[in-house]
Amino acid sequence: MTAEILLPEGYSPGLEGVIASISAISKVDPAGDELIYYGYKVSQLCEQSNFEEVSYLLLYGKLPTQKEFSEFKKKMLAERAVDKKILDYLCGMPEKAHTMDILRSGVSLMAHFDLQCEDNLRDAEVAKSIRLIAKMPTLLAARIRALKGQKPIAPNDNLGHAANFLYMVDGKEPDADFAKALDVSLICYAEHGLNASTFAARVAASTLADMHSCITGAVGTLKGPLHGGANEHAMHMLLEIGEAAKAEGFIKEKLKAKAKIMGFGHRVYKKKDSRAPIVKAWGWKMAKKLKNTKWNEIADIVEKTMMDEKKLFPNVDFPAATLYYLLGLPIEADTPLFVVARMPGWCAHVMEQRIGNRLLRPESFYTGPESRDYIPISKR
Numbered sequence: 001m002t003a004e005i006l007l008p009e010g011y012s013p014g015l016e017g018v019i020a021s022i023s024a025i026s027k028v029d030p031a032g033d034e035l036i037y038y039g040y041k042v043s044q045l046c047e048q049s050n051f052e053e054v055s056y057l058l059l060y061g062k063l064p065t066q067k068e069f070s071e072f073k074k075k076m077l078a079e080r081a082v083d084k085k086i087l088d089y090l091c092g093m094p095e096k097a098h099t100m101d102i103l104r105s106g107v108s109l110m111a112h113f114d115l116q117c118e119d120n121l122r123d124a125e126v127a128k129s130i131r132l133i134a135k136m137p138t139l140l141a142a143r144i145r146a147l148k149g150q151k152p153i154a155p156n157d158n159l160g161h162a163a164n165f166l167y168m169v170d171g172k173e174p175d176a177d178f179a180k181a182l183d184v185s186l187i188c189y190a191e192h193g194l195n196a197s198t199f200a201a202r203v204a205a206s207t208l209a210d211m212h213s214c215i216t217g218a219v220g221t222l223k224g225p226l227h228g229g230a231n232e233h234a235m236h237m238l239l240e241i242g243e244a245a246k247a248e249g250f251i252k253e254k255l256k257a258k259a260k261i262m263g264f265g266h267r268v269y270k271k272k273d274s275r276a277p278i279v280k281a282w283g284w285k286m287a288k289k290l291k292n293t294k295w296n297e298i299a300d301i302v303e304k305t306m307m308d309e310k311k312l313f314p315n316v317d318f319p320a321a322t323l324y325y326l327l328g329l330p331i332e333a334d335t336p337l338f339v340v341a342r343m344p345g346w347c348a349h350v351m352e353q354r355i356g357n358r359l360l361r362p363e364s365f366y367t368g369p370e371s372r373d374y375i376p377i378s379k380r
Contacts, residue, residue: 052072
C-alpha cells in the first residue's frame, strides 16, 4: 500500500489557473462573451476585417494604415512560394505520414533556407513571421494534392490569403463566400492566449531559440489530441452518425459508455465559446448555398443533446468541422488549417517573450524514493 503524497500548497495540476506570463496580445474571457485581439473584438474583425489585416494586428499590436497594409500585403505575396526542394521532399513523404508531421517538418526545413534564421532581433523576427504566415498554406495545399497524386499549384497573387489556399488545393478560383467563410475561421483561430502550443512556443523562445525552432515546437504540441484535432474527430463522428434521426441516440449511447465527445467544452471557457456561433453561422450559409444541410442538421442535434445531457457547449472546433467539410477540404487537413491560422498568434507570442525575457523554468515536486545506497549488481 503506497503512502499518501502530501502535495505542496499552491500545486496546480496542468498549471490550471497559474499565471505564467503577462501578455497584451489577446484576452480570453472565461465567460465566453468575447475574445479580443489587442482590444479589438474578434466578432467585429470577422465582419469587417480579413486574415491578412488581423495578422498585421497581431505582429505589430495595431491596425495598419492603408499604406502600411499595402506594403504588408506585398511582402506576404512575395513570400508565398516555397523552395521546390522543400516541396519535393515533403510531398514525397509516405502517404501514412500525418499531415501535422508534414507541416512540423516543413517549418523545420524552411529554417535552413532562411538567411535570417539565427537573427532574433525584432526586424528579422517580423520578416520571418511574415514568411511563415505566407508559406504555410502553400505547404498544406501541396501536401493535400500530393496525397491525390497531383502536382503543387503555384500561388495566385490576385487572390487573398484564404482564397489563394482554396485555389492551390483544386486549381479553381473559389466563390467569394467560400473564401470569406474560410477567412473568418482563420481569424477565429488566429490567437487564443496561453494555450498549450503557444506556451510551448514561449518556453522555447525564453531559451533564445530561433523562431523556426519555437514554431516547430508549437506545431508538435498542437498535434496532440487534447489540444488540436477535435475538428477532425467531430467530422468523423458526424459521418458515423450519418443521418439526423440517429444523432440523439448515438450521443446518448456514447455518453452512457463514458466516451468523450470531441468539440465540446473548454479548459478556459465556462459558459460558451464566442467563436463557435460565428463559424457556425458561416457553416450554415455554405450549407444552404450548396443545398446540403445534412451535416449541419446532424450537428445541431448533437449540440442540443450535449447541452441537455451534459450542459456542455460547442467550442470553435465543432462548427469548423462541418464548415471545412462543406468547403471540400479533406478531414485530415482540419488541424493543419489550425496551424495556418494560428501562425501569426504564435509568432506574436515569440516576439513578445523576447521583451524582458526570463527563462521559463518551473519547479517540480519530488515524489520518488528518499536517499538510498547503491548496491553492486553482484549483490542484488
